Amino acid sequence: MTWDWNAVGAFMPHFWDGLLVTLEALALGSVISFALGLVWALLMRAPTRWVRWPVGAATEFVRDTPLLVQLFFLFYVLPEWNITFSALTTGVIAIGLHYSTYTMQVYRAGIEGVPAGQWEAATALGLPARRTWTAVILPQAVRRVVPALGNYVIAMLKDTPLLMTVTVLEMLGEARLYSQQHFQFTEPLTVIGVAFILISYPASLLLRALERRLVR
Amino acid sequence: MTPGLWKLVLDGIWVTVQLLVLSALLAGFMSFLAGIARTSRRWVVRFLAGLYTEVFRGTSALIMIFWVYFVLPLAFGWQLVPLWAGTLALGLTYGAYGSEIVRGALNAVDPAQREGGIALGFTPWQRMRLILLPQAVPEMIPPFSNLLVELLKGTALVSVMGMGDLTFSATLVRLALQQSAEIYTYVLLIYFVLAFLLTRLMRGLEKRLKAGVGRASDSVPATGTKRAATAGAGAGATAGGSAS
Incomplete structure (x- = not known):
């Protein structure tokens, strides 16, 4: 086994570029998944089954099929329908859409976890439906689902890294490019592997601490 | 879609299924090994199992696959057949997620059961085999069922390395036909059907195992099973915010 620290040094500038793209995709993907997930969760509480049933089926379908194939679908099929986005935008949409079908379940658990007395109090006070949601139910529901949403961010x-397959140069993309140009595979791949652990492990510790504080 | 292209897709399904079965076996083995090790009384064993879990859960499955394909041959001189390389990367990664399920289910068994085992003079291994596992395993099935679907979705990643699975066959068909809407729709549907079959299979297994320890299969508290969507305001004071 050979380990070349010079290769690590030479790779680092590319690594930072890749990290920036990764974090950008992560931030945008999170925002989309949080927003869309809430939309799905609210639609699933619609009074008519003509809304609930299609939304339930569509989200189940997205949740049970691979993100990679969905990504390819968006990347190759949308241009055929004359809708073109940049590779990064396509990737962000794919990730956001895929994970919105998970966050939707989190929101649902949060909404169902709001005590029935809160609903009854809102009815007794004569709050309109919109006020009941925005001022009573959602603030309590969202508060208790923050840690679970954080898990999905991780x-x-x-x-x-899947975005690499549609030519986005995030961390793995940069590592692969560097490897192919310099024929050094061990160092770049190990560096980004370690980087992922260094980001996700402290993040999960942080979430565990947050969970203890926020949930009750 | 010509018959020749359908043949490609069928071959792809077969590779995906093979990979799914093999990596599920490895992941299951690693889940129980690491999950049981994390309840050990020796700190070294707990630490090693925890290290395995955090390392493989901390990094991305795709990076693991790249690592197995590119770094293992260069660094250690192990050149694996693609199927085994994919199995190794996926099995170890998803085994790390599974070990959390096993640990959680073992910890959820009533402590009195373990104490009863000690009082009756069972050895630690007998306690695990005869008392703890038979009660814990049925509780593991719903989360394992979800994990199995995640693993099925994970198998698509090996196509990035050029292994001829279902996703890769879609790429070939796309290149052959120069159009992608049709084939990707089919492939998504095939994955969905596979996931559906897996969930059904696991539900049947759960029913049998639950019957074995004398419990109804419906009363599954605090697991990641799909609950029926409750309509109506204020319904369901049960589920807390403890998703995932």
Whole structure:
């Protein structure tokens, strides 16, 4: 086994570029998944099954099929329909959409966890439906699902390397490019592997601490 | 889609299924090994199992696959057949997630059961085999079922390394036909059907195992099973914010 520290040094500038793209994709993907997930969760509480049933089926489908194939679908099929995005935008949409079907379940658990008395109190006070949601239910529901949403941010982080397959130069993309140019595979791949652990492990510790404080 | 292209897709399904079965076996083995080790009384054993879990859970499955394909041959001189390389990377990664399930289910068994085992003079191994595992395993099935679907989705990653699985066959068909909407729709549907079959299989298994320890299969508290969507305001005071 040979380990070349010079290769590590030479790779580092590319690593920082890649890290920036990874974090950018992660941030945008998180925002999309949080927003869309809430939309799905609210639609699933619609009074008519003509809304609930299609939303439930569509999200189940997205959740049970591989993100990689969905990514290819968006990347190759949308241009055929004359909708073109940049590779990074496509990747962010794919990740956001895929994970929104997970965050939706988190929101649902959060909404169902709000005590029935809160609903009854809102009804007794004569609050309109919109006020009941925005002022009573959602603030309590979102508060208790923050740690669970955080877990999905970490899961999303670990899925950002997939964007490499559609030519986005995030961390793994940069590592692969460097490896192919210099024919040194060990160092770049190990560096980004370690980087992922260094980001995700403290993040999960942080979430555990947050969970103890926020949930009750 | 010509018959020749459908043949490609069928071959792809076969490779995906093979990879799924092999890596599920490895992941299952690693889950129980690391999960049981994390309940050990020796700190060294707990530490090693925890290290394995955090390392493989901390990094991305795709990076693991790259590592097995590119670094193992260069660094250690181990050149693995693609199927085994994919199995190794996926099995170890998803085994790390599974070990958390095993540990959680073992910890959830009533402590009195373990104490009863000690009082009756069972050895630690007998306690695990005869008392703890038979009660813990049925509780593990719903989360394992979810993990198995995640593993199925994970098998798509090996196509990045050029292994001829279902996703890779889609790439070939796309290149052959110069159009992608049709084939990707089919492939997504095939994955969905596979996931559906897996969930059904696991539900049947759960029912049998639950019957074995004399419990109804419906009363599954605090696991990641799919609950029916409750309509109506204020329904369901059960589920807390403890998703995932």
